[in-house]
Amino acid sequence: MEFFTYFSEVLSVSNLTILILATGAGLVLGALPGLSPTMAVALLIPFTFQMDATGGLILLGAVYTATVAGGAISGILVNIPGAPANIATILDGHPMAKQGRAAEALHYCFVSSFVGGIIGVVVLIFFTPPLAELALKFGPSEMFWMAIVGVTVIGTLGSSSVLKGLLSGALGLWVSTIGISPIFGESRFVFSDHVTGGVHIVVALIGLFAVPQVYQLLVTSREQAGGGLFHMEHSPLWKSITYNLTRVKALTMGTISGVVVGIIPGAGGQIAGLVAYDQVRKFSKEPEAFGKGCPDGVIAAESANNAMVGPSLVPLLTLGIPGSPTAAVLLGGLLINGLFPGPDLFTIHAKVTWTFIGSLLMAQVFMVIFGLALSRSSSRWIMQVPPHYMAAAVTILAVFGTYSIQNSFSDVLVMAVLGSLMYVLNKYGFSAAPMVLGIILGPVAEDNFSMGNMIAEVSVGTWAYFFSGPINLVLITVCAVSIGYSIWTEIKQRRNVDKADKTAKPGKRVAALGAIIVSGAVFAYIWLAGDGEAYAFPRLIGIMMLALASVLFVEAVRTWGRKKLGASLVEWTEIWPGLAMLLIYLVGLNYLGFYLSSLLLFIGITGVYSVNLDQKTLVRIGGVAAIFVAIIYALFNQALLVTTPGIW
Amino acid sequence: MINKIKTKFLTAAAIASMAVMSPQVALADDYPSAPIQVAVAYGPGGATDFQARIVTMMAGKEQYLNMPMVIFNKPGAGGQKGWNWYASSASQDGHQLAAYNVPHFIAQSLKFETSYNSGNLEPIANWGADPAVLIVPADSPFNTANDLVDWAKANPGKLTVAGAGLYVGHHIAALQLDKATGVSTKYIPAGGGVKAMKMVLGSQVMAGFNNLSDAFRQGSKIKILAVADNQREASFLPDVPTFKEQGIDIDDSSVNFRGIMAREGTPPEVVEFLAERVHLMFQDAKVAKKMKAGGSPMRIMTRDEVKAMWVERQAYLEELLADL
Numbered sequence: 001m002e003f004f005t006y007f008s009e010v011l012s013v014s015n016l017t018i019l020i021l022a023t024g025a026g027l028v029l030g031a032l033p034g035l036s037p038t039m040a041v042a043l044l045i046p047f048t049f050q051m052d053a054t055g056g057l058i059l060l061g062a063v064y065t066a067t068v069a070g071g072a073i074s075g076i077l078v079n080i081p082g083a084p085a086n087i088a089t090i091l092d093g094h095p096m097a098k099q100g101r102a103a104e105a106l107h108y109c110f111v112s113s114f115v116g117g118i119i120g121v122v123v124l125i126f127f128t129p130p131l132a133e134l135a136l137k138f139g140p141s142e143m144f145w146m147a148i149v150g151v152t153v154i155g156t157l158g159s160s161s162v163l164k165g166l167l168s169g170a171l172g173l174w175v176s177t178i179g180i181s182p183i184f185g186e187s188r189f190v191f192s193d194h195v196t197g198g199v200h201i202v203v204a205l206i207g208l209f210a211v212p213q214v215y216q217l218l219v220t221s222r223e224q225a226g227g228g229l230f231h232m233e234h235s236p237l238w239k240s241i242t243y244n245l246t247r248v249k250a251l252t253m254g255t256i257s258g259v260v261v262g263i264i265p266g267a268g269g270q271i272a273g274l275v276a277y278d279q280v281r282k283f284s285k286e287p288e289a290f291g292k293g294c295p296d297g298v299i300a301a302e303s304a305n306n307a308m309v310g311p312s313l314v315p316l317l318t319l320g321i322p323g324s325p326t327a328a329v330l331l332g333g334l335l336i337n338g339l340f341p342g343p344d345l346f347t348i349h350a351k352v353t354w355t356f357i358g359s360l361l362m363a364q365v366f367m368v369i370f371g372l373a374l375s376r377s378s379s380r381w382i383m384q385v386p387p388h389y390m391a392a393a394v395t396i397l398a399v400f401g402t403y404s405i406q407n408s409f410s411d412v413l414v415m416a417v418l419g420s421l422m423y424v425l426n427k428y429g430f431s432a433a434p435m436v437l438g439i440i441l442g443p444v445a446e447d448n449f450s451m452g453n454m455i456a457e458v459s460v461g462t463w464a465y466f467f468s469g470p471i472n473l474v475l476i477t478v479c480a481v482s483i484g485y486s487i488w489t490e491i492k493q494r495r496n497v498d499k500a501d502k503t504a505k506p507g508k509r510v511a512a513l514g515a516i517i518v519s520g521a522v523f524a525y526i527w528l529a530g531d532g533e534a535y536a537f538p539r540l541i542g543i544m545m546l547a548l549a550s551v552l553f554v555e556a557v558r559t560w561g562r563k564k565l566g567a568s569l570v571e572w573t574e575i576w577p578g579l580a581m582l583l584i585y586l587v588g589l590n591y592l593g594f595y596l597s598s599l600l601l602f603i604g605i606t607g608v609y610s611v612n613l614d615q616k617t618l619v620r621i622g623g624v625a626a627i628f629v630a631i632i633y634a635l636f637n638q639a640l641l642v643t644t645p646g647i648w
Numbered sequence: 649m650i651n652k653i654k655t656k657f658l659t660a661a662a663i664a665s666m667a668v669m670s671p672q673v674a675l676a677d678d679y680p681s682a683p684i685q686v687a688v689a690y691g692p693g694g695a696t697d698f699q700a701r702i703v704t705m706m707a708g709k710e711q712y713l714n715m716p717m718v719i720f721n722k723p724g725a726g727g728q729k730g731w732n733w734y735a736s737s738a739s740q741d742g743h744q745l746a747a748y749n750v751p752h753f754i755a756q757s758l759k760f761e762t763s764y765n766s767g768n769l770e771p772i773a774n775w776g777a778d779p780a781v782l783i784v785p786a787d788s789p790f791n792t793a794n795d796l797v798d799w800a801k802a803n804p805g806k807l808t809v810a811g812a813g814l815y816v817g818h819h820i821a822a823l824q825l826d827k828a829t830g831v832s833t834k835y836i837p838a839g840g841g842v843k844a845m846k847m848v849l850g851s852q853v854m855a856g857f858n859n860l861s862d863a864f865r866q867g868s869k870i871k872i873l874a875v876a877d878n879q880r881e882a883s884f885l886p887d888v889p890t891f892k893e894q895g896i897d898i899d900d901s902s903v904n905f906r907g908i909m910a911r912e913g914t915p916p917e918v919v920e921f922l923a924e925r926v927h928l929m930f931q932d933a934k935v936a937k938k939m940k941a942g943g944s945p946m947r948i949m950t951r952d953e954v955k956a957m958w959v960e961r962q963a964y965l966e967e968l969l970a971d972l
Contacts, residue, residue, distance in 0.1 A: 042692045042721075045701055139852035180725030182839045185760055185814040197722065197729045320865055321846045328693025328842070335698055338941030340865045406722050407685060407744075408733070451836050455853065458806045458834045641683045641718045643743065 002346075003125050006354035009054070010362050018055050019359055022062035023366040027374070029063070030070025035401060036083045036202050037067035041329040043640060045336070053337035057356040060333045062363040064326050068305055069113040069367050073374075076105045076298070077382040078394065080210045084201060084440060085305040087433050088273035090209075091157065092290060092297030099293050100233040102379035107240035108295050109302045110371030115245075116255045116303030117364040120310030123259050124317075125357060131311065132318040135263045140452035141466045145475035146264060147445035150271050152482040153278040154434040161429065162490045163555075167515060167548045168430045170541055172438020173445075174522060175199050177538045182443065183450040184534040189525070194410035201270075203402050203411045204418060204439050208432035210398040211419020217391035218578040219571045221609045224387070232383050237372060247299050250280050254300035258307025263314050270440050274433075276304030282485055310360065317341055317353070388609035392602040393628060395582065400594065400632055404642045409590065416586060420579070427569040428511035446537040507569045512549075512556030519549035577608045593646025595637075599629045679742055679918050680715040686908065687738065687746040689730025689753075691723035695778065695841060695859055695944070696906055700747045702938045703775045703930055712929040713922075717745075726813030726837070727752050728762060735764035738911050742918035745772065750905040750958065755815035755965050766958045767912075770919050773927040774907035774949035774957070776939070779877040779900065780811075780821040780857045781888065783848055783870045788855075793874040793894045796855060800831035809833045810848060810856040812841040815969075818857035821876045821902035823968060828897040859904060860884065861943050876902045884945065901964050905947070907954060923951035 009015065022044075029040045040063055048056030071082025076093035089109065096105040123131070138146070154169030155162040178189045179198025190196050245251075257276035280300035281290045290297050313330070315321040320341035322328035331341070337352075339345060345353045385393075402415045422432055456465035466472065526542040529535065581604045588597035602625035610617050636642045686704055690696045697719065704717035722730030731746065731753050738744040748769070757765035782793055790796040800807040809825075811818025814837045822835045838844035841859055848856040849869060863872050864884045874891045875881055877900045881888070891898035908926055910919055929935070930948045939946050949957065 038692060042719075136846070136850040139847065139850055180728050182725050182813070183837055185725060185728065185756075185837075187761070197733060198724060319846070319849060319869070320862070321842055321849070322693060328691065331693050332698035332701065335942040336702060336938055340867075340943065342865070342867055342869070344867075406733075407687075407720055408722075447839055451838065454834060454836050455808050458808060641716060643682055643685060 002350055002354050003358065006351055007358045009351065009355040010058075010358040014055065015058055015355070015359065016362075018051075018058050019062050019362055020366055022059045023066045023363055024370055026063040026066025027070035027073070027367070027370055030067030030082045031073040032082065032397060032401065035067075035404075037064055037071070037085070037326045038329055039405065040067045041326050041333075045329065045333055048333055048336070053339065053352050054355050056337060057330075057333060057339075057352065058359040060330050061356055061360045062366075064330065065117060065306070065309055065360060065363040066367050066370075068309060069110060069117075069302070069371060072109045072113075072302055073106065073378060076109060077102055077379060078390065079213050079216075080394065081205065084205055084270040084436065085273055085308075086301075087205075087436060088277035088301035088304075089298055091277065091301075091433060092292070092294045093301075095291065095293035096295070096298065097379070101235060101293065102232060102383065103376045104233075104235035104240050105295070105298055106375035106379060107235065107237060107372060108244050108298045110368050110375065111241055111244040112251060112254065112299045112303040113306040113371070114364050114368035115251055116258055116305070116307035117309060117367070118361065119255050120259060120262065120307040121357065121360045121364065122310070123307075124310035124313055124360075128314050128318060131263050131314045135315040135321070136319070137471055138264050140448040140455065141469065142471045142475065143264075144445055144448040144452055144466065145472055145479065147441045147448065149475055149478050149482065150275065150437060150441045151445070152479050152486070153271075153274055154437050155486050157274065157278070157431065157433040157437065162486050163548055163552050164429050164511070164515075165431070165434045167519070167545065167552065168425070168432075169434035169438040170545045170548060171518075171522070172204075172435035173442040174438075174526070174538060174541045174545070175204070175435070176439045176442025177446065177541070181446075181534045183447055184532075186530075186532075186534040188534060188538065189529055191525075194413050197406075197408070197410070199414055199418070199439065200405060200411060201436075201439055202405055203415050205436055206398050206402050207415035207417075207419035208422045208436055209419075210394055211416060212423035212426050212432070214391045214395050214398075214582075215420075215423045215575045215578065217387040217394070218605075218609060219574040221387035221391070222574040232379060237375075243295070244299060247296055249283070250296040250299040251303050253280050253283070254303030255307040257300075258304035259311045261304070262308035262311030271437070272308040273301035273305040274437060276300040278482075282482075287489065306364070313360075317345055318343075388606050389624065391578065391609075392605040392625075395585070395601065395605070396598045396628070396632060399585075399589070399598070400636050400642075403594070403644065404636060404640060407642070409645065412589070413586065416582065420582075423575075424570055428507050428514065430511075449537065450533070508559070509556050510569075512553045515549040516553045519545040578605060581605055581608070590645050594644035595629055595633055596646075598632065599625055602628060679921065680713055682743055683715050684713060684717045684742070685744045686717050686719050687730055687734050687744065688719055688721050689723065689727035689734075689747070689749070690721070691840065692721050693842075694723075695862060696747055696749060697721060698942065699776055699906060699939065699944050702942065702944075703935050705938075706929055706932045706935060709929075709932075712925050712932075726756065726816050728756055728760065731756075731764045732762055734911060735762075735768055740911050740913040742910060742914050742922060745908050745910050745922070748905075748907055748909045749816070751820050751901065751961050751965055752813075752816040752904070754958065754961050755820060755969065758965055758969050759815050766962045770910040770912060770914060771951055771954035771958060772908040772910055772919070772922045773930060773951060774905055774954045775930045775946060776906045776944060777947035778817075778859045778861050778904040778906070778945060779875050779881060780817050780902045780904065781860045781863045781875050781885075782821075782825075782855060782873045782891075783845075783858055783863050783866075784855045784873060785848055785851045786869055786871060787851070788871060790855070790873065791871065793891060793896055796873065797825075797829045797831060797896070800829075800833065805832050805834060807831065807833045807855065808836055808853040810836045810838045810844040810853040811858070812844050813837045813839060817902040817904040818844065820965070820968070821857045821898065824876070824898045824902060825891075825896070827968070828891070857902075861945060865943055874898075876900070881945065884943065901961065901968070905949075905954075905957065907949070919951075927951070 029035050041060055071086040072089045075081040075086045075090035076097050079094040081087050081090050093105045155165040178195050180187050254276040258272045261272040277300050280296055281287050312327045316327045322331050339349050399412055402412050456462045523542040523546045526538045585601040606621045688697050688700050701719050707713045707717035734746040754766050756762055784790050809822050822833050844856050845858050847853045872888045875888050876898050927950055
């Protein structure tokens with residue numbers, strides 16, 4: 001087996017040094033909201049120019065592996081996923097952290113990443129040729145159904161009810177159609193100049209998760225009046241590892257989902273974790289434990305998104321077709337070194353290729369060692385940060401992370417507005433995960449449907465095209481089962497609730513009224529914006545939204561008037577100083593420059609939300625603010641060469 | 649709450665107008681004073697992105713720009729998203745440049761409402777030219793371009809051809825094929841060259857137009873039937889005939905020219921400085937070595953040569969697209 005012949009190459013001093021440095025850097029970069037694995041790998045390509053082919057590829061591969069795992073750190077500790085791949089991780093990871101089990105959650109995260117990652121690379125080593133064949137069988141119809149499988153997952157993600165989950169998802173699908181349609185070239189739903197380019201998925205991710213968290217932190221800081229984010233229980237490492245390894249079902253299902261999604265070109269790791277999470281929950285004996293800090297959720301999600309890394313390289317190495325956006329950047333890294341994907345890679349360039357694959361395996365080892373070593377100290381460290389300091393830091397990171405994606409100030413505004421609205425929606429039982437999933441899956445579903453339809457029109461016809469072929473039929477069955485199961489659990493749950501509590505939940509009427517008004521408005525807007533083939537998919541979404549909102553409304557009417565309208569669920573008194581400062585900050589970014597306004601924002605938020613503002617506190621605030629902004633400057637201006645507007 | 653949102657939108661509008669008005673002073677003496685950003689209108693990992701990263705890697709050297717060039721991606725809608733942003737919002741002091749793809753941006757400016765056209769952008773220098781090639785899956789019954797045309801004539805409207813997007817080079821080549829032979833192909837814009845290639849490899853479409861460099865790398869997994877250029881590609885594909893050799897009148901209008909441009913309004917002395925230095929930078933031996941290793945054909949052209957090429961393409965595309 002050639003793999004073993006070349007494995008000793010991986011263990012050379014220079015290659016090991018690169019591996020260790022790259023894994024460490026990847027974990028840190030991955031943990032920063034806004035720096036997605038794709039960006040991290042793209043940013044490192046210039047460094048590989050100075051290295052030999054093997055060293056360069058080891059660097060890129062190790063960073064890819066580590067950023068995917070690192071994105072879970074900020075997800076679990078602060079509820080902000082570092083990358084789209086980590087959304088599923090936070091659904092149970094953050095509740096665990098809140099219960100004082102942060103270190104434990106991180107242990108599960110890294111152990112599962114390791115298990116998934118190793119199996120993923122083993123799949124890459126032994127099954128590359130047959131999997132490459134399978135990857136090619138995914139044409140437009142198969143990709144369309146794959147996206148629909150993803151959509152059926154939407155309803156069960158983190159919202160208080162399946163209906164609200166689906167409605168959030170539908171809204172996300174519509175948001176994804178804003179901007180120029182890739183297939184028809186038509187500009188759609190551009191209601192403001194800031195969205196002419198559409199809503200970038202990472203911008204939405206940061207906005208929808210980070211901004212509501214900022215408001216939540218401010219509320220926490222007022223309520224707790226000082227003190228850390230959450231307490232922490234002692235969780236011995238060996239205990240976590242043994243427990244983790246006994247969760248065979250969650251690990252297996254997570255890994256299999258990751259492997260399968262990884263080899264499908266274009267679906268990418270973004271949905272691997274979510275699909276795995278959904279499967280594990282559906283097959284669990286106690287599905288109601290999920291979302292409240294169930295270790296199986298973290299285990300499934302993290303084993304899936306690292307299991308995806310190896311297989312996503314299968315179509316890349318054999319066909320030159322990347323299985324994920326990050327793998328696409330890795331392709332550039334291969335080509336620059338004169339390594340063309342295909343059989344040559346495993347014959348003429350066997351040494352480089354097998355050393356690279358071997359290094360991916362070693363990267364998993366370093367990832368788990370560093371990760372586990374950091375788990376306890378990083379959670380303890382984050383735990384001690386007072387919430388108002390954390391709020392200020394997250395706001396600044398969100399702004400810089402968003403801006404640096406496309407050097408766009410419009411993106412920063414979109415991020416802030418989307419996130420602020422999401423905070424309100426959160427209060428009424430809607431959640432960010434299904435909306436982000438909608439934004440991710442929208443283009444996959446729409447583009448493949450349109451392309452498939454174009455092919456079908458001149459060949460076998462739409463029905464025959466989309467409803468024949470073994471892969472299509474399997475995917476359709478999965479969709480049907482998934483939907484059926486969701487309806488069944490919803491009915492079962494409903495019955496239990498009806499028995500227990502007949503009164504309306506607070507905010508139910510407001511949520512239902514708001515949903516019907518917003519859905520009606522979006523529906524009307526979609527209908528009036530235009531017709532033609534570019535509007536077929538958005539119209540379908542419009543109908544879906546209106547139908548879902550109507551059901552929600554009818555339900556609310558059934559319990560109408562039994563309880564008085566309570567106080568607003570949004571804590572305006574606690575958040576308005578923060579909101580005001582955020583607005584001033586957004587204006588200041590352009591006038592004063594990013595760094596000076598960030599310094600002022602940090603001082604402003606921590607100052608206003610401090611309980612007693614004596615001289616000692618002021619000095620501390622000033623010091624922390626200066627150090628934090630200096631780190632941001634070093635990272636974005638010096639290391640990433642991001643140019644920001646304004647003076648300082 | 650509604651008031652809050654309203655305030656937010658008003659603030660957003662205020663900020664936008666400020667961003668436009670804020671003075672951008674450029675002094676040619678100390679140009680460049682910061683790293684130069686280069687916007688790429690396609691995603692990371694695509695041919696344009698990866699070539700742009702190679703040809704700009706030497707920018708930091710003193711004899712070139714003395715400042716690094718930083719690539720950032722603004723992908724979407726076949727390049728429209730990135731170029732719309734560039735022509736309307738990028739800075740005009742020479743610190744934000746963009747990569748161009750001809751005929752893509754010219755054709756799009758003719759067919760869609762774009763903020764860019766060949767008149768409001770300043771070419772700096774050209775680094776590469778990648779002809780479109782006609783490809784079919786390895787097990788396809790077609791062995792020549794004429795086999796394919798004959799089938800298309802016998803089965804009107806049924807020939808599916810994948811390409812990277814709308815009104816990019818591949819689409820222009822497909823339109824030229826229709827025009828030259830009288831067939832009507834069903835063009836499928838796949839949202840990226842790699843995706844279009846995959847549809848051919850997986851036999852989801854019958855044929856495709858794709859970049860010569862990408863097709864070359866696929867080796868025996870596909871058949872390359874013809875090159876849409878005036879002469880054969882001697883170094884990579886010496887055995888593949890041009891369309892003209894096969895009696896089909898398709899010239900080099902779909903050849904994908906890649907280079908760097910500045911926004912209209914950039915100080916002339918900055919444009920001249922860039923035109924001279926960037927042209928030199930493209931000729932660096934290290935750049936040539938990496939490009940060759942990556943299988944990317946280079947064609948280095950000066951600012952004046954690119955200007956002439958843009959004018960010529962504009963005239964041809966106006967004529968070709970007029971009938972559609």
